[in-house]
Amino acid sequence: MQTIIVPNGGDGGALLVTLTTAVPVALSDPAVRDALRATSHLAHAMLVARDDRMRNRFAKMAVGSANLAVELIEAAFGPLDQDRAIVYQGTDNGFTCGSNGKPPIPFPWPAKNIGTIDDLMRSRVVAPDIIDLVRQAKAQGSDLGLLVEAPQRLAEQLGVSLSEKSAADLALLSPDAIGRIKDPVQREAIGLFHAVLKDGRFTDTWFERPYEVARELNINISEAALLRSIAVVNTDTDMAGFGAHIAVGIVWAGVCIAVGTAFVGQMNPIDSLIEDRSGVAKL
Numbered sequence: 001m002q003t004i005i006v007p008n009g010g011d012g013g014a015l016l017v018t019l020t021t022a023v024p025v026a027l028s029d030p031a032v033r034d035a036l037r038a039t040s041h042l043a044h045a046m047l048v049a050r051d052d053r054m055r056n057r058f059a060k061m062a063v064g065s066a067n068l069a070v071e072l073i074e075a076a077f078g079p080l081d082q083d084r085a086i087v088y089q090g091t092d093n094g095f096t097c098g099s100n101g102k103p104p105i106p107f108p109w110p111a112k113n114i115g116t117i118d119d120l121m122r123s124r125v126v127a128p129d130i131i132d133l134v135r136q137a138k139a140q141g142s143d144l145g146l147l148v149e150a151p152q153r154l155a156e157q158l159g160v161s162l163s164e165k166s167a168a169d170l171a172l173l174s175p176d177a178i179g180r181i182k183d184p185v186q187r188e189a190i191g192l193f194h195a196v197l198k199d200g201r202f203t204d205t206w207f208e209r210p211y212e213v214a215r216e217l218n219i220n221i222s223e224a225a226l227l228r229s230i231a232v233v234n235t236d237t238d239m240a241g242f243g244a245h246i247a248v249g250i251v252w253a254g255v256c257i258a259v260g261t262a263f264v265g266q267m268n269p270i271d272s273l274i275e276d277r278s279g280v281a282k283l
Helices: 030-048 052-077 117-122 128-139 151-158 164-171 184-199 210-216 223-230 237-242
Strands: 003-006 014-017 022-025 086-089 094-097 105-107 248-250 260-262
Touching: 030 052, 030 086, 030 094, 030 105, 052 086, 052 094, 128 151, 128 164, 151 164, 184 210, 184 223, 210 223
Parallel strands: 003 086
Antiparallel strands: 003 014, 014 022, 086 094, 094 105, 248 260
C-alpha cells in the first residue's frame, strides 16, 4: 500500500512511497492542497482546544476533512495505506493519518530544539529553583531518583529553597504518578526516564538517543514510546492551550539533565467518529 508525503504544503508536489520505491507526483488540483491544509489546521485546533466540548467538535471536523483529502488523493493515485496514508508538513504544523477514518494526528512544525536552560527559564517551562536543585543534586552526587520521588526532602538535604509548585511539578514524574497517566505510551516513556535516573550514566543523552540507552539498560521499548521520547514539543505560550495536559520540562546541560516534556492525561476517545468514507476498496 502507498503513503503520500507532502512537504511544504504540497506547493512543490509530493512523494508517493510504496514498499519498493518513491515517485514524485504533482498535486495539480488546488482542492487537494486546500483539503490537506484545512485538515492540518483543524487537527492543531483539536490539540489546543481548551475544553472537551470544543476538542470533540474540532475532532469531528478534522476527521471529515482528512477523509475528504484521502478520497481525493486515492481517486488520483489509488489506495493509500490504512494506517499511514498521508504525512503532511505545512509551513506551520502538520499531521499524519491513515485511510481508515481515524482522527488525524497533528505534529508541530518546524521542529524546535528543547533549548538552553535560559530559554526554558524565560519561557517559564522550568522554574529557577528547579534548576538550582538539579545543579546541586548533580554537583553533590545525590541520588537523582529523589528529584522526582521526594523533591522537597532532597531540597532540604541540599539546603535549596524549593517552592510548593516546583515540588508538585517534579512529583508529576514520580514513580507513584505513573499509574495515574492514562496514556500507555507516556507511561512507557517515563518508565525509561526512571531507569535512566536509577542508572545515572545516561542522564545527558537518553532523550536524544533513547533506543541506544534502552538497549544499554536492557529495556524493551516500543516504537511509539521511542517516538514520544524524541518528540520535541513547542514550549512557547501556546502551552496554555493544552488544557488537561501538564508540561514539565527540565534540562541538564553540563551539570543538568534533560528530562524533556511529559504529558499527563490524554484526549477523550473519539472512536465513534471513525468511518472509512474514502470509497476505495482496501486490498
